[in-house]
Amino acid sequence: MTTTVLAAAQQNPLIPAVYDIVWSAVCLAIIGFVFWKKVLPTFQKVLADRTEKIEGGIAKAEQAQAQAQQALAEYQAQLADARAEAARIRDDARAEAEKIKEELYAKAQAEAARIIAQGNNQLAAQRAQIVAELRGDLGRMAVDLAGRVVGESLEDEARRRGTVDRFLDELDAVSAPAGK
Structure with missing residues (x-):
């Protein structure tokens, strides 16, 4: 067999010897078994943890986004209520x-x-007062003039008053149609 391997080795330098192939296969099987039993589960656990963290982070982000949307909707509702209240x-x-x-x-x-x-009441009162004063003054003047015209004294109070009142009534009667 050694002769065939040597012959084969002499023929193609790229083909390894059979014992190298067998020992390499045994080492590869042992490394594969250890990889499969020890390393692969650890990788799978790390990948599962990362996947869980990422999915948890996505869920938390979605939950936070939903809460933010709800808070925004509440804020907008309160703002609309405040605007309506202000209006x-x-x-x-x-x-x-x-x-x-x-x-x-x-x-x-x-x-x-x-x-x-x-003001109208005050004017009426002042007018009445002025009219009374003018009547008194006019009466005295009329009595004096009448006394001078008639030539006798009209000192008697009752007679003078009656004459003055009659004279003023005649004046009122004459001035009333002219004032209307």
């Missing part, structure tokens, strides 16, 4: 301002009417 408050304030404006206008109108009425 309602603004409308209420405008209505209240309009109501206050109308109340102030009504109060101003009432105050103006009261001031006008008070």
